[in-house]
Amino acid sequence: MxxxxxxxxxxxxxxxxxxxxxxxxxxxxxxxxxxxxxxxxxxxxxxxxxxxxxxxxxxxxxxxxxxxxxxxxxxxxxxxxxxxxxxxxxxxxxxxxxxxxxxxxxxxxxxxxxxxxxxxxxxLFVLSAVVVDELPVAITQGQTVAAASGRDLILQLASKQQVFDYQPDFSAIRQLPWHALLVTAFDDTATNPCYVLRYFAPSIGIDEDPATGSAHCSLLPYWQAKYPKLPGQWQAQQCSAEGGEFKVRRMGDQLELTSxxxxxxxxxxxxxxxxxxxxx
The missing domain is CATH 3.10.310.10 (Diaminopimelate Epimerase; Chain A, domain 1)
Known part of the structure; x- marks a missing residue:
């Protein structure tokens, strides 16, 4: 108005x-x-x-x-x-x-x-694998299990706690050619299929985003490829100070996100x- x-x-x-x-x-x-x-x-x-x-x-x-x-x-x-x-x-x-x-x-x-x-x-974003050893140590911090590239760079860590504890080097993240850095892990403590995430985009003025819908355009296909036998609907938790809760599922070539x-x-x-x- x-x-x-x-x-x-x-x-x-x-x-x-x-x-x-x-x-x-x-x-x-x-x-x-x-x-x-x-x-x-x-x-x-x-x-x-x-x-x-x-x-x-x-x-x-x-x-x-x-x-x-x-x-x-x-x-x-x-x-x-x-x-x-x-x-x-x-x-x-x-x-x-x-x-x-x-x-x-x-x-x-x-x-x-x-x-x-x-x-x-x-x-949904198309992803490709990234060799972890080719990424800067300031980004992977010796904890990265796997990595993938789409609009954003995805780092898979070993546990939910490692995602909480990840210390972003914003100077190093700004040098990356991707839109943002996504740090994620499978949550094996959840009742339903679930992953956790944090999202860093300092190059567009957002050091850490509290709750990021577009992140799941990358993360849902990433985790479904890792666990193809799990049910289609997933839950996701963003581990920022404010927090975010999501329900996500694939609908053809699109992501349906409910919140x-x-x-x-x-x-x-x-x-x-x-x-x-x-x-x-």
């Missing part, structure tokens, strides 16, 4: 916590709705003002909404928690809605609302020379 006054516009920012049912848990995101997108520079300005790890920008489109994701530093190519936050805002605004389609340059995303929570359908989101508050941002006649 935006309100114009002379050469300045007030833009409504909705604050959301994604991948949690607690207002202090999960991953924070901002959501801004437009009738049509302003310039990329103006979107980046608003993302910087929002001071959220990611701000999802929405504009109506035939059959759904265009979506773009911005950190305070730059536009990024896919953000699960930003998408879930955007869907939660729209479902609250339009209670009769039970499904919404988002369209982006990096693929289309469907989000469904039901009694179990919000379910996102995301693209929760909490609308926290709304505020207004002031942007100079941003003319937007109505909200989406």
């Amino acid at each position: 935006a309100v114009s006054s002379g050469q300045r516009s007030k833009v409504q920012l909705q604050l959301v916590r994604a991948f949690t049912d607690q207002p202090q848990g999960g991953n924070p995101a901002g959501v801004i709705c437009f009738a049509q997108f302003p310039s990329p520079a103006q979107l980046q300005q608003l993302a910087l003002q929002s001071a959220q790890p990611v701000t999802a920008m929405l504009a109506p489109a035939d059959g759904g909404y265009q979506i773009r994701w911005f950190t305070p530093q730059q536009e990024i190519n896919l953000c699960g928690h930003g998408t879930l936050a955007a869907a939660a805002v729209l479902f609250a605004r339009f209670p009769e809605m039970s499904q919404v389609e988002f369209f982006s340059q990096h693929g289309d995303i469907s989000v469904r609302k039901d009694a179990a929570g919000y379910s996102l359908c995301l693209p 929760q989101a909490v609308l926290v508050s709304a505020t207004w941002l002031v942007a100079a020379s941003l003319e937007i006649p109505r909200a989406c």
